[in-house]
Amino acid sequence: MREGSLEAPVRHPVDWQNPDFYDEALLDAEMRRVFDVCHGCRRCFNLCDSFPRLFDLVDHAPSEELDTVESKDFVKVVDACTLCDMCFLTKCPYVPPHPFNLDFPHLMLRYRAVQARKHGVPFAVDQMTRTDRNGRVAGKVASLVNWATATGNRLTRRMMEKVADIDAAASLPKFQGRSFVARAADDPPAVNPVGPAAGRKAVFYATCFVNFSNPGIGQAAQSILAHNGVATDVAYPACCGMPQLEQGRIEQVVENAGLVARHFSRWIDQGYDVIALVPSCALMLKFEWLHLVPTDHPDRAAVERLSKATFDIAEYIVDIAQKEGLAPGLRPLEGGVTLHIACHARAQNMGQKAAEMLRLIPKDAEGGRMGPAELKVVERCSGHGGSWGVMKGNFETALKVGKPVASQAVKNAKHYLASECPLAGEHIRQGVERLDPAQAASLEQLHPVEIFARAYGL
Structure with a gap:
């Protein structure tokens, strides 16, 4: 048998309605099968903390093989997985259609689902x-x-x-008195009637983070599209369910998927594109729900339609640039950007759209201001992992996993620190602060779309 698969990865649906899915003996057997393959390969040794923990369990076992590792210790491996999907999409040579049929993240999800059903979520x-x-x-x-x-x-x-159990040193999201939905309703930007993308219509899926914690990201995105002639609306029916997915609460995720998909159906019927403002949420709408919502579910068709209609915000702006061209007004910015490509943006298989978007900002040759030469792209895990990275016992590990990213930000010494994932961006800033407090103080941490809006003078 050849080493690894030459075909593109194929993701199978999560069979969470099957009673065997929750059978602990069957789960243990599958974990041993998968872990034994991982132990023999070890390509993922530096990807996150799950794999070093697994390999340490094996190396310290009496036989130095998986057969003498106790099943109760598997939880250490599971606890370190952030469901970033990078092992499945970028590292593992044994994902389907390879006969070994490995899907490490969904196996971790299954373990958590079994534990959530048996013990509940803390x-x-x-x-x-x-x-x-x-x-x-x-x-x-x-x-x-x-x-x-x-x-x-x-x-x-x-x-x-x-x-x-929230680590006292971990930065937490701030909250806003007025949500993005409320601000967009009260003060929508005027749409440029002669913008190159006039005729396009898009509705923003506000996401819980942008809606409640950082409306500025949404306002920047809406202003950019309005300047380019795109008529926009804003909606937020419910969370995408990623926080619940991390805890194995699959039924809750499916419930949210149906609610959100039904809500956006009326916009899709009218020809609107749907834009998600955070990559984790875009990933859920585009791909993850399709693996979770059963084919016979009453909202399955709506979920499939929403998947096809959904864009990541940077992806959408780049699409306008490529098809209609952007409206004039972009100007160089002082300083350069260290851009972190979030794992859940990479998992969308769309390329480095945030980097492509920022490269559209013109360069001032005389002033040496921001342009392609001043953009440093870092494509590695920040270590944050959503709610996982702020918990006591995880925060220091999260900083360790993200240290290579923080080190690059220190080395590049750019004016802006940007990540498509706002939580990752703040986590990286904390990592920079540990390495070089003066450098951290000089960095302005923004979402890439906020930087692009600034280049437009919006």
């Missing part, structure tokens, strides 16, 4: 995943919540660490 983690409720409640007292969750507030953060 209370503190469960509360963190309720992003819609948290955003609505925290928005009403945003200044108080932001004060309490600031890393400089040693009293409240130590209490949170003790009660909720």
Whole structure:
């Protein structure tokens, strides 16, 4: 048998409705089968912390093989997986259609689903995943919540660490008093009637993070599209379910998928494109839901339509540039950019669209301002992994995994630090702060679309 597969990876649906999916003996047998292949290969040794933990278990076992590793220790491997999908998409030579049929992330998902059904999700983690409720409640007292969750507030953060297991040093998202949906309704940007993309219509899926924590990303994206003639609307029916997926709560993810897909059906019927503002959410709408929502589910057709209609924001701007051309007005910016390509952007198999977008900003040859030569792209995991990276016991590991990215940001010494994933961007900034506090203070951490809007003077 040849080493690895030459075909493109094929993702099989997650068979979560099958009773065998939750059979612990069958799960253990499958984990041993997969882990034995991983142990014999070890290509993923530097990808995340799951694989070093697995290889350490084997190397320290009496036989130095998997047969003497106790099943109870497998949880250490599972706990370190952030479901980034990079092993499946970029490293593993044994993914389907190879006969070994390895899908490491979905195996970790299965383990978590079994544990969630058997034991439930830990209370503190469960509360963190309720992003819609948290955003609505925290928005009403945003200044108080932001004060309490600031890393400089040693009293409240130590209490949170003790009660909720959230590391006192981990930066947490801030909340806004007015959501992106509310701001877009109250003050929509004027659409340029002669913009090159006039005639296009798009609706933003606000995402829980942009809607409740960073509306500026959405406002920047909406202003760029309006300047280019795109008529836009904004909607946010519910979270995409990624926080619940990380905890193995597949039924909740499927419920959210149906709700969101039904909500966007009326826009798709009217010819609107759907734009997700965070790559994790775009990945869920484009691909992940298709692996989870059963083919006989009443909302399956709506989920499939939404998948075909969805764009990542950078992908959409680049599409306009390639098909209609961009509206004039882009100007060089002072300083360069260190751009982190988020794992869930890479998992969309669309190329480095954020980098392509930023390369559209013209370069001032005399001033040496931002252009292609001043853009440094880093394509490696930040280590954050959503809610995983802020938990006590995980935060320091997350910084360790993301250290190569932070080191590149220090080395490049650019003015802007950008990541398509806002959580990853802030995590990288914290990594830079550990390595070079002065450099961290000089960096402006933004989403790539905010930098592009700034180049437009919006």
